[in-house]
Structure formats: C-alpha cells, structure tokens
Amino acid sequence: MSRSPSDVPNPAVRRLSLYLRQLETLAATDVATVSSRKLAQSLNLTDAQVRKDLAYFGQFGRPGVGYEVVPLIQRLRGIFGTDRTTHTLIVGAGNLGRAVAAYGGFRAKGFELVAVFDSDEKKIGRKVARLPVQPLEELPEVINKHDVRMAILAVPAGAAQAVADRLIELGIRGILNFAPTPLQVPSSVTTRSVDVAAELEQLSFLTSAE
Amino acid sequence: MSRSPSDVPNPAVRRLSLYLRQLETLAATDVATVSSRKLAQSLNLTDAQVRKDLAYFGQFGRPGVGYEVVPLIQRLRGIFGTDRTTHTLIVGAGNLGRAVAAYGGFRAKGFELVAVFDSDEKKIGRKVARLPVQPLEELPEVINKHDVRMAILAVPAGAAQAVADRLIELGIRGILNFAPTPLQVPSSVTTRSVDVAAELEQLSFLTSAE
Incomplete structure (x- = not known):
C-alpha cells in the first residue's frame, strides 16, 4: 500500500x-x-x-x-525509513557542525553518524562526537564503505554550494543543510534547510514591534 | 520609513x-x-x-x-533589531539544549545567552556554555534582571507547552522552539520552530524512493 x-x-x-x-x-x-x-x-x-x-x-x-x-x-x-539504520556524515566541524554532531536525537531517529569532515587542516584528527575529523579527500572512500546516501552540511555559506556539488557527485541523495544559504541541486536530490540564524532574525523582527 | x-x-x-x-x-x-x-x-x-x-x-x-x-x-x-544586543535564555539543558547553547552563531546575530534552566535537579549547577544551569524557580528573577523578551525552548515534547505557558506569563514575547511539538500561544507571542528530527524524517522519506 x-x-x-x-x-x-x-x-x-x-x-x-x-x-x-x-x-x-x-x-x-x-x-x-x-x-x-x-x-x-x-x-x-x-x-x-x-x-x-x-x-x-x-x-x-x-x-x-x-x-x-x-x-x-x-x-x-x-x-x-527510520526503522532501519541510515548512515550519515557531517561536513563542517566548526561551532555549528560540532553542535549538530553533539545532538543525540539522530540515533533515536535511525541515523548513525559515521564520519565528520572539514577542509581546515588544523581540525583534522580532532575528535567530534567521538569521531576523528577527516579531510575532504577521504569523502569518496567513506561514502563507498558505509553506503552513505544522506549528508549533513554545516559549512560557512560561501563554501556550501561547492561542498554540496561534490557530495552529489559522490552519490549523496539527501542533504540536511545547516549552512545559512540556499542550495541549487538537481531534481534527483532532496535538501532540507535548517537556518537557526534566520529563525532568530525572524523572531527578532516579529517581536520588535511595541 | x-x-x-x-x-x-x-x-x-x-x-x-x-x-x-x-x-x-x-x-x-x-x-x-x-x-x-x-x-x-x-x-x-x-x-x-x-x-x-x-x-x-x-x-x-x-x-x-x-x-x-x-x-x-x-x-x-x-x-x-539585531544591531543591538538581545538577551535570551535557554530552557532545557539536555543534549539538544547543550547543542543549541554551544552554537556560536547567536552572538554574531546580536543575541546574548544570559542563562540556562532545567527542571532536573541533577543538572542544576552544571556548566553549559559557561553558564551554571539554574532551576525554573529562578526564571522570574533572571527575566526581570536582564529584561529578557525572547527564550529558546529545548525541552522534551511533553514538557514544552507547560514551559512555554510559564515563559509567556513571565513576559516572554518570542520563543524559538526546538522541542519536537507545536506550541499554542496567544497572538501577542511569536514562535518559530526548528524540528531537526522532523527534517531528518522528511529527508529520509523523500530519498527512500528508488
């Protein structure tokens, strides 16, 4: 049915x-x-x-x-599809990426975080949610090995589209976008955006009338 | 204008x-x-x-x-209204509340986190984003002292409405709701919801067709 x-x-x-x-x-x-x-x-x-x-x-x-x-x-x-485990990865190990990684709700929803990536050399090897931060060059290997289809994007706005393009090229079909910018993706790819800063701005605007 | x-x-x-x-x-x-x-x-x-x-x-x-x-x-x-500092507080010092508190983007948007609250005795006094977790009984004092008008809700779904009612009673005008449940509020109060679990479910659903 x-x-x-x-x-x-x-x-x-x-x-x-x-x-x-x-x-x-x-x-x-x-x-x-x-x-x-x-x-x-x-x-x-x-x-x-x-x-x-x-x-x-x-x-x-x-x-x-x-x-x-x-x-x-x-x-x-x-x-x-949350009755089975879906592997996911995070790109971006800054404040936002670390906060998202620390959020415990993923596992309860059937998502297992298998890797964290960053382009910043200084962050490579640091632990985020018990996972060592990996360089972007290792994306293809991780995506293949864990059959990752969904990714979480937590990079700065200026880097988001390029990283999304790369993820899609590597077979990612769904992107949860925390970067404060809209993404252009092919129709075969689904994105959902969570823009905490924009929500704060909306709230600030809507509550400022006295 | x-x-x-x-x-x-x-x-x-x-x-x-x-x-x-x-x-x-x-x-x-x-x-x-x-x-x-x-x-x-x-x-x-x-x-x-x-x-x-x-x-x-x-x-x-x-x-x-x-x-x-x-x-x-x-x-x-x-x-x-983000050109001036807006004081905000978080209710809920669980996984979600701690992740939200750790998110560095607030300050850049003109929001200063002044306090973190939880109803769980065991969490009182622990540090979250360098702030000691306070019991809900101290809400009125903090809201008055810092002239807080906006609050961030990061409590379990079952507790969200009761906490929101209390915040509104104490003068809160805007609520950023991370609890995975809709809130009923008077028309004088604005809420914006961020439901990460629901976004994940949507993504999972929309990418599951092969």
Whole structure:
C-alpha cells in the first residue's frame, strides 16, 4: 500500500512527523490505542485531516477502537525509513557542525553518524562526537564503505554550494543543510534547510514591534 | 520609513535574512556595491523580487550604482533589531539544549545567552556554555534582571507547552522552539520552530524512493 514519496504532499509528510511524535509520547506512557479525534486535538488539527493524511499509506484505524499506538508507530517508522539504520556524515566541524554532531536525537531517529569532515587542516584528527575529523579527500572512500546516501552540511555559506556539488557527485541523495544559504541541486536530490540564524532574525523582527 | 512587522509578508522577511547573509559574505571580501540583479542571481530570485522586498522598508539602491553593501547591512540589521544586543535564555539543558547553547552563531546575530534552566535537579549547577544551569524557580528573577523578551525552548515534547505557558506569563514575547511539538500561544507571542528530527524524517522519506 505504500505510495511513491512524490505522490504525497509535503505538508502531509510533515504532519506525519507530528503524529509519530505524539504516538511515541503516548507509547511512553503505555497508552495502547488512540482515536483520530484525540490525536488531532493534541495537535490542533481536525480528525478528518489526520485520517486523510494516514490514508495515503493504507488503512490503519479500526472503527470504535481507533489506532493501535505501537503498530502505528512501527508503520510510520517504516514509511519514513527510520526503522532501519541510515548512515550519515557531517561536513563542517566548526561551532555549528560540532553542535549538530553533539545532538543525540539522530540515533533515536535511525541515523548513525559515521564520519565528520572539514577542509581546515588544523581540525583534522580532532575528535567530534567521538569521531576523528577527516579531510575532504577521504569523502569518496567513506561514502563507498558505509553506503552513505544522506549528508549533513554545516559549512560557512560561501563554501556550501561547492561542498554540496561534490557530495552529489559522490552519490549523496539527501542533504540536511545547516549552512545559512540556499542550495541549487538537481531534481534527483532532496535538501532540507535548517537556518537557526534566520529563525532568530525572524523572531527578532516579529517581536520588535511595541 | 520602517513598517510594522505585521505589514510585511513572512516570505519577504525570510528572504531579507538571505539578502543579509549574502551581503555579509560580500562585505567579508570587500565588495562595496552590488546590483539587485547580482544579489538576486546568487539566490536564484528575480531582481524585481529583491527590489520589491527591500521597498517595504525604504529606498535603498541608487540607479547605476546598485546597493552599497555595508550601509545596507546596517539597515537590515536595524530592521531585524539585531544591531543591538538581545538577551535570551535557554530552557532545557539536555543534549539538544547543550547543542543549541554551544552554537556560536547567536552572538554574531546580536543575541546574548544570559542563562540556562532545567527542571532536573541533577543538572542544576552544571556548566553549559559557561553558564551554571539554574532551576525554573529562578526564571522570574533572571527575566526581570536582564529584561529578557525572547527564550529558546529545548525541552522534551511533553514538557514544552507547560514551559512555554510559564515563559509567556513571565513576559516572554518570542520563543524559538526546538522541542519536537507545536506550541499554542496567544497572538501577542511569536514562535518559530526548528524540528531537526522532523527534517531528518522528511529527508529520509523523500530519498527512500528508488
């Protein structure tokens, strides 16, 4: 019953993440079933929306019972592909790269960080998240050896596009971009951007009116 | 000439962040002026878009010369309110909160981290980004003393809403939410969310089709 990712609207996929998070919270408190209404309410959505989003992937709920929490978590993780371990690497071992590497949430989401890279000679060999920083020349070997398909970009804005181009050339299909600049990539490659500085600026702007 | 933040569409404000970043990169390489066309091209936008976005805030460019890089940076920082120091605090000293605190980009954006809080007794007194972790009971004192208006939320999903409610009650007007859950806030309060786990899930989903 699973659809091709391109068939499912982005906002629905984004809400799927929210459903998964709520279900994980419920599972942690041993709740066995949940209605679409309750799941919807906890996220300020309508139950019709919840049912429609999940219907992209099959028939999950049971009338009068609702959704079984643990099986639905497993199905959602299967849909996201986070039920198996995905190898990832970080390029950029500066402040931002080290902070991202230190974030423990990767493993819980099925991502294993296998290597950290930097172009700065002085950083090579230093430990980041227990991994020695490697020079960019070693990217091909690491990507091949660990079958890495996704990479995290935490380099300065000016270097981001060149590094992204190189990663894509080496077979990377998905890039989580923390560099504060947009990337131009071929349509076969997916990027998601997290720009903490821009979020801070937006907040500062939006809260400055008195 | 400055507008009320609510008059300016969100996507325009977001692009303003991109312009600022590109201008900062140009300034770092001693470029004195830039045309709207060149600024647009580097971001894959049209020059009309750039001119329109900037026109919300006044008349910046000069015909035949373009934008003067350093003065425009100063104006944009003024618009964002990042030309002065904004005090901020972090609630949550777990993996995520520590990673966010370690991120050096705050200061460059005019934000000074003045305190870190956690509800876990065992974390109180530990140093995070050179600040001792404080109990939540000390929030009112710190917010008053440092005139804190913006806060960073890095607590588990289950605790996020209660902490946000408390922060708002104490006068916080803007929240940068790293907790993987949406927040319900009054219209007088602005939130921006950064959900790294959700971005990873989206990437995993979108790159899983072979």
